Amino acid sequence: MLRAVFFDIDDTLFSTTEFSQHAREKAVEAMIRNGLQISREEALRELRGVVEEFGSNDDRHFNRLLDRLPRAATAEANRTLLVVAGVMAYHETKWKELHIIPASRRLLEDLVRTDLKLGIITSGLTNKQMEKILRLGLQKVVHPKHIFITDQLGIAKSNPKLYRLAARRTGVKPAEAMHVGDHPLNDVQTSKRAGFIATWHHGSGKYAWLKPDTPPDHIINNVEELRGILTGQYSVPLGA
Numbered sequence: 001m002l003r004a005v006f007f008d009i010d011d012t013l014f015s016t017t018e019f020s021q022h023a024r025e026k027a028v029e030a031m032i033r034n035g036l037q038i039s040r041e042e043a044l045r046e047l048r049g050v051v052e053e054f055g056s057n058d059d060r061h062f063n064r065l066l067d068r069l070p071r072a073a074t075a076e077a078n079r080t081l082l083v084v085a086g087v088m089a090y091h092e093t094k095w096k097e098l099h100i101i102p103a104s105r106r107l108l109e110d111l112v113r114t115d116l117k118l119g120i121i122t123s124g125l126t127n128k129q130m131e132k133i134l135r136l137g138l139q140k141v142v143h144p145k146h147i148f149i150t151d152q153l154g155i156a157k158s159n160p161k162l163y164r165l166a167a168r169r170t171g172v173k174p175a176e177a178m179h180v181g182d183h184p185l186n187d188v189q190t191s192k193r194a195g196f197i198a199t200w201h202h203g204s205g206k207y208a209w210l211k212p213d214t215p216p217d218h219i220i221n222n223v224e225e226l227r228g229i230l231t232g233q234y235s236v237p238l239g240a
């Protein structure tokens with residue numbers, strides 16, 4: 001019997017990869033408007049390199065971008081002004097665009113009305129992930145005690161312990177829990193190793209090209225597809 005459903009956030013409940021690309025474009029455009037002398041494409045290419053090399057949680061992306069560009073690009077500009085303009089544009093985009101698409105939200109709201117326990121299992125820095133939870137309004141859908149963030153718990157998503165802990169703290173057995181996530185290894189394979197039912201969100205995120213070695217129990221291309229699986233295969237009473 002299915003008693004709990006856990007969701008990953010990035011590239012599952014929210015198209016993080018698409019969103020951050022767009023936010024970075026806005027940031028670069030703001031920097032150019034404020035005196036950065038380089039083409040938008042060149043700046044974006046270099047910024048992509050920074051993010052790949054230093055990771056998405058590095059907090060000096062725009063400083064590093066300026067360090068890497070030819071000197072002439074910033075010769076006539078104030079570097080701090082450029083960095084702050086970039087950061088502001090990034091955050092403004094975040095305010096505007098960080099939301100769950102209506103069809104997914106409807107499914108979550110319908111799930112709240114069932115007996116299923118709902119949770120979040122997400123990888124990343126605690127405050128950053130918590131901010132996403134609040135901006136997406138997920139705290140209205142899941143119990144605060146059912147939010148599991150790798151940084152907060154000190155266990156990564158590559159470790160099945162994380163999933164077992166989430167099941168235990170939610171009061172269900174791993175076999176009664178489903179995890180929905182996009183990462184073939186950290187979401188699919190590891191949750192399966194923990195004994196969960198694994199649903200692979202095979203969308204357009206940055207891991208779309210990777211394939212899990214262990215086949216997932218279910219594959220979806222968007223969160224709404226879960227509705228049919230839950231009603232058809234687990235008799236969860238949801239509307240069509």
Ligand SMILES: [Mg+2]
Nearest residue numbers: 008010011182
């Ligand atoms: Mg993810």
